[in-house]
Amino acid sequence: MSELHLEIEKLSGSEAKSLLLNILYRIEFLKKEEDSQSNIVQELLSLAEEVQQELHNEREFDSEKTAVHLICGESPAGSLRIGLSNENQIIGFPDFFAIGPFWKIHTDEGRKKRFEWLLDHINYEVDYIEEEYNSRIIKTLDQINTIPSSIPIILWTATNCDEQIALRYFLYLLREKKNDIYILNITEAFDQSKFDIRHSGEVASHQFKELYSTKSKMLITKEERVELENEWLLLSEKPEKLWIFENGTIQSVQEDYFDSSIIDLVQEIHNETGTIDFILTARVIGEMLSRYPHPIDHGFLEYRIRNLVIEGVFEIKGIPKSMRHYSVKLSLSK
Template sequence: MEPNVVIVFKIENKNYLTVSDLSEKGEWKTFEINRGDDFDSFNHEEHKPRVGKGYFITQDDMNIMVEEINKHIQKCPQTLFPGEKHWSNTVSAVHIVSPEFAAGPLRVGLERPKIVIGFPDFLSIGPLRNLDEKIGQKLRNEWLHENINFEQDDYVYLNKFTNTLREIDDISDHVPIYIWCGNNADEQTGLRFILYLLRDKKNDIFIINSTKFYQRYITSKVEEQYVFSTGQIEAKNLKLIFEKSIEGKPLSDRDRKQFNKEWETLSQSKEVLRLWINDEIKGVPEHHFDTLILETIEKLHQEQGNKEFLLTARVIGEILKQMNEVIGDFFLEYRIRHLIYSGVLELKGIPKSMRHYRIRMR
């Protein structure tokens, strides 16, 4: 950006960073050097920082900086923090779950010492091709950016995705790995992708089907309630499920190869919507839920007695009550916008999020 300016960021700990971390926290200092070719020999501890002058940094440049800092944290942990043990050498198990929101109850419910990695994505939607590589992540990010209102800053999704891949890669070979999943396309797709990422690791890997064990051990003790995802289960019940399933055997090499094969097939599919049908992940057309969306709006209009505009968030809430599948509200909002642009629905407001606009049938 400036040929004689050096910006120094202080790495405080081993946690990987996002663009928002750089802009909201962390210690920065700015230095000037005589010529650009002095950079290689520059040591900030031998110079005084400049005071009273700031620089505007674009999101693109911030993302480049984040990637460089995170690469350094991963590559040189002992240089940065001499004498500290790697985190995976101090825990008894690593638990991985997708999507990320399901990690919270696991962190609360499971005994320490353990690490819980929440995968920051909803893999029942969007393209999957080459997702373990930068090119696939970029293509997926572009599709999400063009279609899904995640209501977050540019690059934050990509940063968090890449950082999670780093955390998985950092797992030491001796620690057992538990992958949690429910009977839904989101978590089952995540299971296969995570196992693919772990394909070269020698760890014992266990699969805990949270919804299956919930039906076996929990629903007989409480009011009958069917759950579809790990994130629906309370922390205390996740602890019970783990205690009941801990005696299971790790995945065999044969099973691991089969899951990897299934991921390779999934990653070649062109569908951007997947459902869990008859214990299999099935790709369906992206307009699969459009009829349900329109029927729900018609029903709400009938309850009104007229065709007043309906808050989009309310419509999506009503749709989710009728579904036996874990489909994020973000995807349904995407399909509602498609029906607006297609002239089927009428819009009032600005569709920057489901809380900011209303809809009705034309």
């Protein structure tokens, strides 16, 4: 029973709701049947076995898979899954590593501190942090731990802060694995004169298929693995909350790094319209995302806009429960 409790604890909010709904449908069906009480009890026992088997299957590795692909983000993982054949196991890590503390997130204590910071600062919609974040992280870590030693692992990355940090973190998580590990850098694989790929999330499923079938994957040596694992350990000791990738290196910056750009953008929009009217926060964030050469987490930008409201730089109209629910303008008193 304790093992079953642990498996249920790993379910995300959406997974738990789906499972509960399925159980309730089955019970409602049984209520309409005119079977004997013993038959109903037997059916409920059968349902319980099905649920336990489904939870067991969630953590078991499919022995028919011939390669494992690890990529940063659930959306890129979905595109990769569509692009590759079924014998490839796809694992998408559900996090964005360029923001928030990642002090020792390879430990329970570090993951707890990161969760608490995200909960206190980042305003994701539909209660993602509260209901989904922890369970999805734990589930993904379990998937990584159950990778058998007999098949190759392909780490997809790109030349940006999020995925370069993730690459080092993934290699640290895989440090005990004896598998051959390959790295495929999407930014380097694409023809830069035709495509400007900032993040794996910008790659379509058919492009993933073409890259995997035509581009060479770099087999990482033991020495290279150790070097990148050690780089992760150094990064994971740092307390900073915001990171950028410049001149080929991962660099920490202050949390207010984007503030001046946000203020300048709002001023620019005021100048274009000729009035100091309220601007929907989603528009400000959209403009910032399109102008910056590297991917930024929209939740972090929204956090900084709220902070500028608190500091009196911006005036606010609406309730800041999401970037679609409030507008800002430059404060006339500043």
